[in-house]
Amino acid sequence: MGRSVSASEVERTVSAIAERALHHGARAGLDALMEEVMRLTETHGAALYAGGQRVALVGLEPPAPAHAHPQQLLTDGHTALVLGEPCVDAADRQHLARLAVLATALLASQAREEEARAERTRLRQERLRLREQLAHRDRAWSRAAHDLRTPLLVMQGYIDMMAKGMAxxxxxxxxxxxxxMARAAGEMNVRLQHRPSGGDAPAEDLRPLLSATFGSGRHGPSRLELPSGPVRVRAPRVGLTLLIRALVRLLSGAGASDVVLRVDVPEEMNMWRLLVQARAERPLPERARESLARLARRCEARISLGEAPGIELILLLPRLQE
Incomplete structure (x- = not known):
């Protein structure tokens, strides 16, 4: 080798390589490591092998690990750093061994990055597939709703005429x-105005979700009043979880305090009523309101919101009969 390598220079080099890998990825870190090996050793070339396979090369290609001189090799487990010329000085070899250890860590990081990219690709393809299925279902729902709405309106018209004594x-x-008949037709008309939530399986029970979010020691000083029996809602658990999170964001954005939540069943209604009352320091955030309304529609829920002088929000959730 052309010159000796100092410990401080190796430390600075390791830090610089690690920072580059952190900001630009493990592959960029490996490329920087190989360049630094050539600069520090002034060799004509260097190669990095992992499990017998070459993964990086800079300059002139040195011999493979099986044919290289022992003083050309710097190994760490299954990783082998091969120099173009032998490194005789023991201190230099000890310093350069730090780079071999770093190369092993960068290779492991690169494998994780590749696995994460493959997983992102798989999730992206799965998301596209689900979007296509959702679009197909929405088209089918629109056709079915249109086909049902016309005879339903005719039935409602005749019911109104008979109720007025015209027959x-x-x-x-x-x-x-x-x-x-009028009540059943009205409920059917309401259901036709909303898209299905996308989940056929009902939530197990809404009480644990509310307790985990607004229970004792949770969302500030809040009081939660729940019925003794299960609060089963005809909506997917994922949708309900997102709905509760949106409610938390709405309350936090308004600086809500003295929050009171009550769940009951109003008379003559087949729906759970979630009543939220609180004091507000600021107006309700518009984006949080839109997000809450959008998620409520997905769960086939109805929402009523008032904010003067405080917050009074009512969520009517489809009740699952036992």
Missing amino acids: GALTPAMQRYLER
Whole structure:
């Protein structure tokens, strides 16, 4: 080798290589390491091998590890750094061994980066596939809703005419039947106005999710009032989790305090009512309101929001009958 390598110079080199790998990736770190090996040793070339396979080369190609002189090799486990000329000085070999150890770490980091890229590619392809399925389902839902809405409106029209007495006097029994038909038609019309949530499996119970988010010691000084029985909601658990997170962001953005949450079932309604009352230091963030409304539609929920003088939010969630 042309010159000796000092310990301080190797330390600075290792730090510079590690910083480059941190900012630009393990492959950039390996390239920088090979360049620094040539600069420090003033050799004509160097190569890096992992498990017998060459993974990096700079300058003139040195012999393979199996044919190289022992003083040309710097090994660390399955990693071998081969120099173009032998390194005789023991101190220099000890310093350069630091680079071989760093090369092993960079190779492991590169393998993790490649695995992460492959996983991102797989997830991207899966997301595209799910988007195509969702678009197909939305088109099918739109066609079915359109086909059902026309006869439903005709039925509602005749029900209204009969309720007004245009078809003659109605007996009490007929009046009850018409009211039931009108209520069923109204509920069906509401359901047709919303897209399905995308999850056929209902949530197990909404109480653990609310307790984990707003229970004792959670979202500031809040009071949570839940029924003794399960709060089963006809919506996917992922959608409900996102809905509760959006509610937390809305309250945090408004600087809410003295938060009170109550879950009950209003009379003559087949829905859970989540009532949120709180004091607000700031107006409700517009983006948080839009996000909460969008997630509520996905869960087939209805939302009512007021903020004067404080926050009063009502979420009506589809109830799952036992």
